[in-house]
């Protein structure tokens with residue numbers, strides 16, 4: 567099966583800044599993929615090439631078995647850019663009706679149908695905003711409308727660049743519910759985010775990029791397992807002396823009466839703690855996605 571998108575050996579520079587540096591990435595149809603990476607890693611540049619907004623300097627970018635330009639022109643990609651004002655002087659309903667109409671013929675040409683307007687508004691939770699002016703919405707409301715625009719043409723691939731930046735918890739939750747509904751119907755989703763919990767919760771696969779290259783690629787669990795070591799947490803009870811020198815411990819932190827030790831040998835650490843009688847509410851956990859992300863991107867920094 568053709569990939570939903572295939573990037574091979576892609577590079578892109580802005581003057582002397584190499585934003586994307588030999589990137590290889592394949593997106594499978596029907597999967598949701600999160601693109602993670604520190605500021606300036608090349609996420610937006612990669613997305614811009616998938617959307618035909620930028621051309622690579624070298625390498626190839628293929629989307630839905632064709633060129634990005636063609637896929638965009640045929641209405642096969644839905645995109646939600648990081649920002650951008652909605653058109654002024656029309657209501658939300660008028661705006662969505664217009665977008666939907668303008669995609670209808672293209673959808674028919676590839677044996678798809680654009681969703682009925684009321685269904686589109688319901689699915690994206692904008693029914694209550696139907697009569698509101700599109701240029702007078704809050705950030706969260708406008709983002710819902712942008713999402714509705716992105717899926718109005720029944721796209722096969724949805725590309726979301728930091729879709730929830732600046733949204734409150736409720737707005738984030740609502741947006742993800744809409745994204746999941748789209749994915750549940752077989753759509754392919756690529757989203758970039760700085761919120762690791764979103765990648766953890768909403769992606770089948772996480773691709774970490776740094777300095778324009780893929781440095782980790784797998785499920786959330788795969789990525790967590792890339793980081794050796796465990797965290798041992800327990801309640802301090804005053805009688806415990808120093809935490810220094812416990813076997814396996816590489817770092818420690820104390821918050822209130824709870825201690826958290828990062829260890830490369832949790833068995834030895836736990837035995838030593840038991841010997842010292844410090845086992846109240848003892849808990850051993852693996853690395854979280856945040857620790858994995860910091861370790862992965864940090865080690866790249868060391869290699870510079």
Ligand SMILES: Nc1ncnc2c1ncn2[C@@H]1O[C@H](COP(=O)(O)OP(=O)(O)OP(=O)(O)O)[C@@H](O)[C@H]1O
Nearest residue numbers: 580583584585603604605606607608609610611612
């Ligand atoms: N228009 C531009 N002109 C010059 N340099 C640019 C331009 N756009 C991006 N860059 C540089 O290219 C690199 C990659 O930027 P890009 O926006 O793709 O990263 P990102 O991963 O999306 O970052 P962020 O998480 O901060 O949005 C950075 O060093 C950035 O400063």
